[in-house]
Amino acid sequence: QKEVEQNSGPLSVPEGAIASLNCTYSDRGSQSFFWYRQYSGKSPELIMFIYSNGDKEDGRFTAQLNKASQYVSLLIRDSQPSDSATYLCAVKGGAAGNKLTFGGGTRVLVKP
Amino acid sequence: NAGVMQNPRHLVRRRGQEARLRCSPMKGHSHVYWYRQLPEEGLKFMVYLQKENIIDESGMPKERFSAEFPKEGPSILRIQQVVRGDSAAYFCASSPPASEKLFFGSGTQLSVL
Numbered sequence: 576q577k578e579v580e581q582n583s584g585p586l587s588v589p590e591g592a593i594a595s596l597n598c599t600y601s602d603r604g605s606q607s608f609f610w611y612r613q614y615s616g617k618s619p620e621l622i623m624f625i626y627s628n629g630d631k632e633d634g635r636f637t638a639q640l641n642k643a644s645q646y647v648s649l650l651i652r653d654s655q656p657s658d659s660a661t662y663l664c665a666v667k668g669g670a671a672g673n674k675l676t677f678g679g680g681t682r683v684l685v686k687p
Numbered sequence: 688n689a690g691v692m693q694n695p696r697h698l699v700r701r702r703g704q705e706a707r708l709r710c711s712p713m714k715g716h717s718h719v720y721w722y723r724q725l726p727e728e729g730l731k732f733m734v735y736l737q738k739e740n741i742i743d744e745s746g747m748p749k750e751r752f753s754a755e756f757p758k759e760g761p762s763i764l765r766i767q768q769v770v771r772g773d774s775a776a777y778f779c780a781s782s783p784p785a786s787e788k789l790f791f792g793s794g795t796q797l798s799v800l
Binding site: 579581583607609617618619620621624663665667672673674675676677678679680 | 731787788789791793
């Protein structure tokens with residue numbers, strides 16, 4: 576079992592719709608959860624982080640965390656073509672210590 | 688405040704040569720992480736360093752790979768006797784003390800011929 580799992584996609588959404596991305600993790604001791612966006616050929620950039628169960632909103636992005644079920648999700652509202660990228664889920668803490676452990680990423684395609 | 692600086696952006700080596708990748712963290716950041724990314728895959732952790740100390744090298748291959756972060760100068764990831772399987776994008780990230788946010792450099796694309 577991979578430590579952090581994501582559906583590789585591509586997740587195709589029409590412009591203006593909501594994109595919903597899911598991520599599950601295996602280490603119940605994980606404490607911090609991150610979403611990074613990576614455009615093709617570019618470096619990852621942090622877009623959201625969440626520590627507590629529940630929802631956290633930042634602009635068009637909402638991160639949701641459920642520690643009991645060991646999943647974290649990202650919602651992108653009013654999706655734009657510029658949101659087309661690979662979204663990487665990462666977790667920190669537990670047995671992994673201070674390093675971030677990344678999932679394989681979900682590719683999102685927003686179609687005009 | 689400049690971001691995390693990596694050089695070179697592209698590095699071509701022949702099998703058996705050495706590759707040296709450099710990373711200068713953001714100002715005020717004392718923690719450096721190296722990750723490797725193969726095409727269409729996620730980031731794989733390699734090593735976590737603080738100044739003059741290797742904190743976690745659990746992701747480093749046992750042979751040919753080494754990393755350092757000296758008191759002065761950039762962090763260096765060194766790959767000896769490169770093989771074709773070493774071809775990948777190598778990303779460096781840094782964070783300030785007591786912060787969980789990582790900031791990534793632009794990466795070095797290593798190609799082994």
